[in-house]
Amino acid sequence: MTHNLTLTAPPTAPHTLAANSISRIMLTVAATLAPATLYGFWLYGWPSIFLWVITVLAALFGEALCIKLAGRSVVSALSDGSALLTGWLLAISLPPWAPWWIGVLGGLFATILAKQVFGGLGFNLFNPAMVGRVFLLISFPVQMTVWVAPLPITAASAPGFHDGLLIAAHGIPSMDAVSSATLLGFAKTELSRGIDLLHSLAGTNAPGIVLSGARSGSMGETASLLILAGGMVLIFLRIISWHIPAALLAGLALPAAIAHGIDPTRYLDASSHLFSGGAMLGAFFIATDYVTSPNSRIGQLVFGAGCGFLTFVIRTWGGYPEGMAFAVLLMNAMTPVIDRYIRPRILGRDWRGAPLDPATQKGKS
Amino acid sequence: MSIDTRRIIKDGLWGNNIVFSQMLGMCPAMAVTTSGTNGLGMGLATTAVLVCANVIISSLRDFVSPQVRIPVFIVLIATLVTLVDMSLNAWMHDLYRVLGLFIALIVVNCAVLGRAESFASRNGVITSAIDGVGMGLGFTLALTAIGLIRELIGAGTLFSQASLLLGPKFAFLETTVVPDYGGVLMMILPPAGFLVLGLLLAAKQACERRAKEPSAPRAEAAIGCH
Numbered sequence: 001m002t003h004n005l006t007l008t009a010p011p012t013a014p015h016t017l018a019a020n021s022i023s024r025i026m027l028t029v030a031a032t033l034a035p036a037t038l039y040g041f042w043l044y045g046w047p048s049i050f051l052w053v054i055t056v057l058a059a060l061f062g063e064a065l066c067i068k069l070a071g072r073s074v075v076s077a078l079s080d081g082s083a084l085l086t087g088w089l090l091a092i093s094l095p096p097w098a099p100w101w102i103g104v105l106g107g108l109f110a111t112i113l114a115k116q117v118f119g120g121l122g123f124n125l126f127n128p129a130m131v132g133r134v135f136l137l138i139s140f141p142v143q144m145t146v147w148v149a150p151l152p153i154t155a156a157s158a159p160g161f162h163d164g165l166l167i168a169a170h171g172i173p174s175m176d177a178v179s180s181a182t183l184l185g186f187a188k189t190e191l192s193r194g195i196d197l198l199h200s201l202a203g204t205n206a207p208g209i210v211l212s213g214a215r216s217g218s219m220g221e222t223a224s225l226l227i228l229a230g231g232m233v234l235i236f237l238r239i240i241s242w243h244i245p246a247a248l249l250a251g252l253a254l255p256a257a258i259a260h261g262i263d264p265t266r267y268l269d270a271s272s273h274l275f276s277g278g279a280m281l282g283a284f285f286i287a288t289d290y291v292t293s294p295n296s297r298i299g300q301l302v303f304g305a306g307c308g309f310l311t312f313v314i315r316t317w318g319g320y321p322e323g324m325a326f327a328v329l330l331m332n333a334m335t336p337v338i339d340r341y342i343r344p345r346i347l348g349r350d351w352r353g354a355p356l357d358p359a360t361q362k363g364k365s
Numbered sequence: 366m367s368i369d370t371r372r373i374i375k376d377g378l379w380g381n382n383i384v385f386s387q388m389l390g391m392c393p394a395m396a397v398t399t400s401g402t403n404g405l406g407m408g409l410a411t412t413a414v415l416v417c418a419n420v421i422i423s424s425l426r427d428f429v430s431p432q433v434r435i436p437v438f439i440v441l442i443a444t445l446v447t448l449v450d451m452s453l454n455a456w457m458h459d460l461y462r463v464l465g466l467f468i469a470l471i472v473v474n475c476a477v478l479g480r481a482e483s484f485a486s487r488n489g490v491i492t493s494a495i496d497g498v499g500m501g502l503g504f505t506l507a508l509t510a511i512g513l514i515r516e517l518i519g520a521g522t523l524f525s526q527a528s529l530l531l532g533p534k535f536a537f538l539e540t541t542v543v544p545d546y547g548g549v550l551m552m553i554l555p556p557a558g559f560l561v562l563g564l565l566l567a568a569k570q571a572c573e574r575r576a577k578e579p580s581a582p583r584a585e586a587a588i589g590c591h
Contacts, residue, residue: 117563138554139549139552
C-alpha cells in the first residue's frame with residue numbers, strides 16, 4: 001500500500017507509479033506558455049488581455065456544457081486543464097485586438113465541435129485549437145487578418161482599461177490608425193504587386209525587431225524567442241520529445257533556404273520563415289499534441305517534416321500568407337496512416353514481426 | 366389502405382427519410398444546400414423525378430425481366446431527369462443557372478434507383494406513386510432544413526430569391542433575419558454541409574431516443590396487465 005516499498009524492492013513494470021498526470025502535463029505546458037503570453041499582453045495592451053480571458057472562458061464553457069450533457073463530472077473534466085490549454089493556444093494565435101465574439105465562437109467551436117463531438121480528450125482527430133482558428137480564418141477573413149502594430153501597455157497612447165474594453169466589445173475604432181501587416185502578409189501583398197522582396201523588406205526585417213518581437217502579429221508569433229525558450233523547457237522536462245519540433249523546423253527551414261538561395265527576390269530567407277508566423281508556436285506547442293501526432297519516433301519525424309514542408313508550400317504558393325494551422329490539420333489527418341505504416345520493432349522480432357531465432361542470431365554475431 | 370398510405374408517407378418523411386435515415390443522395394444534400402431556396406428547388410425537382418420514375422417502373426414491373434432491370438431503370442430515370450432539366454431551363458431559367466449542374470446529377474442520385482429497386486418494382490402503381498411523394502417530400506424537407514440553417518447562419522437571410530423558384534407571389538418568403546450581417550463564410554462553403562448534416566442526424570437520433578423512452582414502461586405495464 002505504501003510507497004516505502006520502493007525503498008527495499010526496485011519497482012517493476014506493472015507496479016511503478018509515475019508522478020505525471022494529465023493535469024500536471026497541461027499545467028506545465030501552460031506555465032511554459034506564460035512568459036510569451038505575458039510579453040504579448042505587455043505589447044498589445046488591454047484589448048489582448050480581454051480577448052485572452054474571453055477565449056479561455058468560452059473554451060471552458062463549451063467543454064463544461066458537453067460534459068454536463070454527457071452526464072459526467074464537470075469539475076473533474078475541467079480540472080484536467082486540457083480545455084484551458086486549448087483556449088489559451090487559440091487565444092494567442094488570434095489577432096490581439098480581435099472583437100470579443102471572435103474569441104467566443106472560436107473557443108466554443110474548438111472544444112465542442114473539434115473535441116467533445118469526437119468523444120473528448122484523447123479521441124479528437126484534429127488539434128482543437130487549430131480547428132477553431134481555421135474555422136475563424138475561413139469564416140471571418142476580415143477580422144482575422146487585421147493586425148495592430150505593437151503599442152506597449154505602458155505607452156501613453158496605448159488604450160487604457162476602459163478603452164480596451166470598448167475595443168474588445170466593438171472592434172478597433174479607426175483601423176487605419178493602428179493596423180499594419182504581418183511580415184508574411186506584407187511580403188505576399190508586395191510580391192503580388194510586383195515589388196520584389198529585396199525592396200519591400202528593406203528595413204522592416206532588421207534582426208533586432210525579429211528578436212524582440214515588437215512587430216504586428218498574434219501574441220504567439222511575435223515573441224518567438226520566448227516561445228522557443230518555453231519549448232526548450234518542455235523538452236528538458238521530457239513533456240515533449242525533440243523529434244517533432246526539430247523535424248518541423250528543419251522541414252520549414254531547408255526548403256526555404258534552398259528557394260532563397262535560388263531566387264532571393266521571390267523567396268523569403270529561412271530565418272524569416274522560422275521566426276515569423278506560427279512556426280515556433282506550432283513546432284513546440286501545437287504539432288506536439290499527444291493525441292493528434294504519431295506514436296513512434298520515426299513517425300514523429302515524418303509528421304514534423306510534413307508539417308514544416310506544407311507550411312512552407314502554403315506560405316509560398318498558397319492563397320493565405322500563413323499556413324501553419326492548415327499544415328498541422330493536414331498532417332493530423334495523415335497521422336493514422338503514419339502510425340499504420342511506421343511501427344516500432346517489437347523486441348525479439350524483426351521489422352516484419354517474425355520472431356527472431358536466438359540460435360541463428362548468436363551464430364551470425 | 367388509408368393506414369397503409371399514412372405509414373408510407375410517414376416512412377418517407379421521417380422514419381425512413383432518404384437523407385437522415387438511408388443516408389442516400391448525399392451529393393445534392395451537401396452541394397446544393399447553400400440556401401433554403403436551392404434546397405427546396407432541388408428537392409422538388411427530385412420529387413418530380415421520383416414520382417414519375419416510381420409510377421412508370423411500377424407499371425412496367427411485370428414486363429421487365431430481372432436480368433435487365435437495372436439498365437431499364439437507369440434509362441427511364443435518365444429520360445425523366447432530362448425532361449426536368451429541359452423544363453427548368455425553359456421556364457425557371459434563373460433557378461436553372463444556380464441548380465443546373467446538379468439537376469443532371471439526379472440520374473446518379475442513388476435514392477431514385479433505390480426506390481425503383483426496393484419499392485416500385487414490387488408494389489402497385491398507386492402505392493408506388495404515394496411512396497414517391499412521401500420519399501420526395503422527405504428529401505425536400507431535409508434539403509430545405511439543411512439549406513435554411515446554412516443560409517441563416519451564413520448570410521442572415523431565409524429563402525432569399527424564393528420568387529425565382531415559386532414566382533413573384535412568394536416574395537413574402539424572402540426574409541432578412543439579421544440586417545447588416547457580416548456573414549459566416551464557412552457556412553456557405555462545403556465543410557458546413559457535413560457539419561449541419563451531422564448535427565441534424567444527432568438531433569434526429571436524440572429525438573427518436575426520447576420518443577422511445579416513455580414507451581418502455583408502458584409496454585411493461587401492458588405485460589403486467591395480462
